[in-house]
Amino acid sequence: MNLVTWDPYREFNSLNRILGSAVPRREREEELSLGAWIPPVDIVEEKDRILMTAELPGFQEKDIEIQMEGGVLTLRGERKSEKEEEGRTFHRKERAYGQFVRSFTLPNNVDRERIKASFANGLLQIEMPKREEARPRQIKISAGNGDSRKKETIDVKSR
Secondary structure: OOOOOOOHHHHHHHHHHHHOOOOOHHHHHHHHHOOOOOOOEEEEEOOOEEEEEEEOOOOOHHHEEEEEEOOEEEEEEEEOOOOOOOOOOOOOOOOOOEEEEEEEEOOOOEOHHHOEEEEEOOEEEEEEEEOHHHOOOOOOOOOOOOOOOOOOOOOOOOO
16 A cells, blocks of 8 residues: 655645646745745724835845835835855755835825835834825714704715
8 A cells, every 4th residue: 555645735736727827836936046025014004194014024224225106105125145154054045035126006195295114123114194185084063043944965075
């Protein structure tokens, strides 16, 4: 009797190949070895701002470029690979190296002149305040003058 090791990814990749949407594992490993990587980003919307947080461990401020052009915010950077030295052998290299570029189209309600960025402990935070006129506002309803025949219509438009 032959013992066969079950690989769930083999079946998944076979199904994806049939559907035409799979990236073969070998190509993915090659992509990582060439340094193509994308830092993870969280984007949170609050009442008066949008906050973007990108994970960039091992980076310094000088290694990161943030550019704003035509409503598109672009993050760029490069993580340089450690060089093998005499007497030092890498047995495994899983961290991704090389350049990255991430671009995000900003909504119209962002005040592009007041965007701020900070970097600490490997986290890049970009604060994008909303324009004053774009923020939700409370509209007071005034009492009528007692004339029940007269009705007021209040048109409230959101954002």
